[in-house]
Amino acid sequence: MTPLLTADNLLLCAGPRTLCSGLSLRVEQGQRWGLLGKNGAGKTSLLHTLAGLRTPREGTVLLDGTPLAALSPAQIAEVVGLLLQESVDALPSTVLETALLGRHPHTKNRLFDNAEDLAIAHEALRKLGIESLAQRAVNSLSGGERQRLALAMLLAQRPRLLLLDEPSNHLDLGFQTPLIHLLLSQARGNPEETIISSDSVSQGAAVIMATHDINLAARVCDNIVLMIGDGETLVGKAVDVLTEENLAKAYDCPIARVENEGRTLFYPL
């Protein structure tokens, strides 16, 4: 079967620096990938490249077997959703209006909203626990509420590939676990989802998340891309990549690992 996303021999540069070179990935439906590396290692640039917002210096990205370059932005947006680190609200709208923007790639009517899109947007707000804020102006929200709204917009988009840039930013520790379960339920293919969406996406979405939180990635990701710097990357199963030596090399500091109640935790020494 064609993988959902294939990256083939990517070379990404930022000015004179090489962010990654010769990077190849095969992301299948239902997989959960973690993207780790120091600040400035190129996590965001890689995510943007996979979303088609940035052209790699070398190499290609294939979505369902088709090169991104051969697809229109609208075609990509029907499949790929991207959570950005920052949002702009110079001309603010309400929370509900913003969540509805997530339906943009799927909406054919240029003027009127249909009931299904509204239901999907409300559902996304409910899942993120911000339905009571629906009529509030976006610029009156706190940082954490904005992050939940950005996630609600992403869920409303119903992508088959979720690219998340620091999804746990601004979120309370107590909400991080439910959030992760929510995102994983996207990856597993939630039966609730298939009732509303008529297309045959029952296999579940794939998730690729960039995060600075090694423990979050260790807990929820089955595959890891570790960006070490100078273009070197380690790609593989989480258990193989997340070792003390690899992490120490990537983060330039000694890192120790402990097992507790069936979980693996890493902490800097």
Place this chain on the structure above:
Amino acid sequence: MSQFQPFRLLLIALLAAFASVLVSLLSGSVELSFDDLIAYTVGDIPALQRQVLEDIRLPRTLAAFVTGAALALAGVLMQVLLRNPLADPYILGLSGGAAVGALASIMLGLGGWWLSGTAFVGALVSVGVVFGIASRSGRWSTTHLLLTGVVVSAGWGALINLMLSTSASASVQGMLFWLMGDLSQSRVGLMQIGILITGSALALRAARSLNVLVRGDLVAASLGVHVNGLRLSLFFGASLLTVIAVTTAGSVGFVGLVVPHMLRLTGARDHRLLIPFSLLAGGTFLVVADTLARTLLAPQQLPVGVITALIGVPSFIAILRSAPSR
């Protein structure tokens, strides 16, 4: 917002537009009654009244409405393009270029079509200069575009001051009227109306994408919007609309900045609603302002730009104060 409310708001705006046109047609030195208007529609009206209506009031009212609508729409588009609530149709220096062209005509004693012709050329030069600088550096970032516009405006401002200070005092009053915006000689033809209608239809078609673009270029691109193409269309569309406004009435201030914001503050943030709303409200606003400009101190005519600011400032402050600070 319930499904019903937008339509009610639009209906109110439509009625207000209709009322403003009616009042404008009935106000002036020659008495015209509502019955005369009815008589006109069936072709049974005295010659003097017919002439006043056909040659003076109808064309001037139409010019005011088209200019106001074009400016308000251009303001909406510029605010999205620059993602800046302070943007107005003139922010990229277009009115400065048009002013230099128009003032040159006045200086040389040329009137009529020369005035709008040279203003048109000046505006195009300004659009070309800003576009050239912004695209040559390859950076279409909002800040870069805004800075380019502000600097180009400053350059035109210096030329305008130079022309004002070196002109014969007899022509300076005409120049000041042009700079403040004045509809006394204004006429619009099929071209202006055609541009306004086409521009409005295209803007409405892109309204959903504008809602997304307001949230940032990256958000818009990740939601499938062709960001560069849309921003280029916004730049040229807003410029063209502003060109038809300034070549018709000079640089009428305030409409393009304040009308979109008043509507945003009253809840019309969605561009599917804001675009038709701005067209109606902008047109209405300028028709009302122009009616006041020619009747307040009659027979003395005031520049309409003075009136737009005089009504605009207090009403904007009122709305700003009453808007819920949610």
